[in-house]
Amino acid sequence: MAEDAPGFELPLLLFAGFRSIADQLHAELARQGHPDIRPAHGFAMQAIGRDGTTASELGRRLGVSKQAAGKTADRLAALGYAARVDDPADARRKLIRLTPRGYDVLARSAAVFDELRAAWAERLGEDRLRQLEADLKTMAPPSGFRLDVAGWFGA
Amino acid sequence: MAEDAPGFELPLLLFAGFRSIADQLHAELARQGHPDIRPAHGFAMQAIGRDGTTASELGRRLGVSKQAAGKTADRLAALGYAARVDDPADARRKLIRLTPRGYDVLARSAAVFDELRAAWAERLGEDRLRQLEADLKTMAPPSGFRLDVAGWFGA
DNA sequence: ACCTTTTCGACAACCACGTTGACCATTTTA
DNA sequence: TAAAATGGTCAACGTGGTTGTCGAAAAGGT
Numbered sequence: 001m002a003e004d005a006p007g008f009e010l011p012l013l014l015f016a017g018f019r020s021i022a023d024q025l026h027a028e029l030a031r032q033g034h035p036d037i038r039p040a041h042g043f044a045m046q047a048i049g050r051d052g053t054t055a056s057e058l059g060r061r062l063g064v065s066k067q068a069a070g071k072t073a074d075r076l077a078a079l080g081y082a083a084r085v086d087d088p089a090d091a092r093r094k095l096i097r098l099t100p101r102g103y104d105v106l107a108r109s110a111a112v113f114d115e116l117r118a119a120w121a122e123r124l125g126e127d128r129l130r131q132l133e134a135d136l137k138t139m140a141p142p143s144g145f146r147l148d149v150a151g152w153f154g155a
Numbered sequence: 156m157a158e159d160a161p162g163f164e165l166p167l168l169l170f171a172g173f174r175s176i177a178d179q180l181h182a183e184l185a186r187q188g189h190p191d192i193r194p195a196h197g198f199a200m201q202a203i204g205r206d207g208t209t210a211s212e213l214g215r216r217l218g219v220s221k222q223a224a225g226k227t228a229d230r231l232a233a234l235g236y237a238a239r240v241d242d243p244a245d246a247r248r249k250l251i252r253l254t255p256r257g258y259d260v261l262a263r264s265a266a267v268f269d270e271l272r273a274a275w276a277e278r279l280g281e282d283r284l285r286q287l288e289a290d291l292k293t294m295a296p297p298s299g300f301r302l303d304v305a306g307w308f309g310a
Numbered sequence: 311a312c313c314t315t316t317t318c319g320a321c322a323a324c325c326a327c328g329t330t331g332a333c334c335a336t337t338t339t340a
Numbered sequence: 341t342a343a344a345a346t347g348g349t350c351a352a353c354g355t356g357g358t359t360g361t362c363g364a365a366a367a368g369g370t
Contacts (some may be wrong), residue, residue: 005288007268010275011176013291018169019307020295025166040309040327056347068328070348075326092336092347113162120165124290132290133160135279136168140175150309151328152174154195154356195356211318223357225319230355247318247365306357310326 021116028112034105036079040150042109044072045081045102052097054087064148081105176271183267189260191234195305197264199227200236200257207252209242219303236260 022039029037047053047061059069073096076082081102087093098106121129177194184192202208202216214224228251231237236257242248253261276284 004272004276004281005285006265007270007272008265010272010284010288011173011180011268013288013295014169014173014176016295017291018166018173021166021169038309038326039307054347055349064327065329066347067330067349071327090337090347094348110161110163113166115162117159117162117165120294121159123293126159128286128290129165130160131283132287133165133168135283135287136172138278139275140168140171148328150305150326150356152194153308154193154305155328155354193355209318210320219356220358221318222320222359226356245318245366249319303357305327305355308327310357 021113024116025109025112029105029108032108034108037081037105040072041076041079041081042105044069044076045098045106048073048076048082048096048098048102050098050103052095054093054095058096062148064151068148068151076102176268179271180264180267184260184263187263189263192236192260195227196231196234196236197260198304199224199231200253200261203228203231203237203251203253203257205253205258207250209248209250213251217303219306223303223306231257 025042026037026039029035044058044062047058053061055070055073056066058073059066062069062072073082073084076096077084080099082096082098084094084096087095117129124132180197181192181194184190199213199217202213208216210225210228211221213228214221217224217227228237228239231251232239235254237251237253239249239251242250272284279287
């Protein structure tokens, strides 16, 4: 009878799958006029959303401190993907809003993700892919995703 | 008929699976006397292996510069998991070797990974898990894994 | 043998991403 | 109205990366 795979392979495969999709996404985004977008930026812009948010709230959504979230917002602003504007209703707050260029990345990302999923479906079959998604949902619901990846990995 | 999952869910699920396993591993390692081990350390120690290696070679295995690999080795040394010794056969080289404490982490990690895989097998069934592994292997062979995760994500 | 090229390790400067702690300004609340 | 909670920023630091430079040692070619 066949041996079980060694346990260490499973996380490697999961990570390789994630990284494969992320790399293809960013290669395609680079081709479509967004060469300087990094995975961290995509997560942050997704968390900012169409309505914008504040640094404190962004930090809560991303699972990092408000200072870290503020720095990320500054970088996105420097790259032209976000802007920080005063909140007329609350002089403490500064809203982080996506620029048209930021919305463009979000829209293109959604499209590319759908294409990549379709590629998986074609290769594996829609049934197998659905089962894979369902199994992952069973084992690791991506509830309130924490995206402090860089810090999580190394610090 | 059921709708397809949105494309952006797939990478999130893959990452959540990876992170779930990694978090459980490190929680267990902490319980077993290794509270300061980080994911990056585990990858580096795995790459150092039982025979030890040099900073340059470690950099190649990890897909990072020799300087970065050297820094990682220094940190592992500071934590007591590795030691750097002169190579008697080549005065340029300094071998990075795991300490007994380093080997201990590797052995415990392997055991915990097997336990975690067994937990997945119990929940999903061995067949489903094998299929999941096979499908991931199809879509993203973890060939020559690059583990510059922190830099890849953000820099 | 000798000179050139390659390799290894280290130093320095820098960037990205995260952390705490402290601080001030502005709501909110009691 | 005074006290507490909230939002943003500054500063200092840790960790994981990057280039570029450099000297010492090994390898290679003539």
